[in-house]
Each structure stands twice: as structure tokens, then as C-alpha cells.
Amino acid sequence: MGYKHDGHAVEVSATKTHRGWKPGLRIDGEDRSFAATGRFQFKFFPEEEEALIYADACAEWIINNRLN
Numbered sequence: 001m002g003y004k005h006d007g008h009a010v011e012v013s014a015t016k017t018h019r020g021w022k023p024g025l026r027i028d029g030e031d032r033s034f035a036a037t038g039r040f041q042f043k044f045f046p047e048e049e050e051a052l053i054y055a056d057a058c059a060e061w062i063i064n065n066r067l068n
Helices: 048-067
Strands: 002-005 008-017 020-027
Touching: 002 048, 008 048, 020 048
Parallel strands: none
Antiparallel strands: 002 008, 008 020
16 A cells, blocks of 8 residues: 655555564655564564554654654
8 A cells, every 4th residue: 555645655565474464664665664674573463454554653653753
């Protein structure tokens, strides 16, 4: 799912694993997924929608606190 937030291109995704749904995130084409940042790499969710909501919230936080 892709959209613009404060002028930044955001793509959130969720990948099904044996541990649950793992959120993924790209901002302006750069991988900001939780495995790439290390900060959230062990976060898994039982439902895909929860993983997408979490990735979206993280995108907002990264853009507001790190990029702007």
C-alpha cells in the first residue's frame, strides 16, 4: 500500500511468516523495514491488518521525528 505523507513516499507491507505477520516499510524508496532498522525486527502480529497499522504508525513517527 503506497501513499504520500508530508511529501514523502511511503509504502507499507506485511509478510506472512511462521511466527505471524511481519510489517515492512519503505520511505522515499529506502528500506525502513523493521529488520533493516533493527529497532522493531522481532515484532510480529497475528493479523495482517495489525501489521499494516503498526507499519503505518512507524512511518508517521519516522517522518515526524527523523526526516522533518
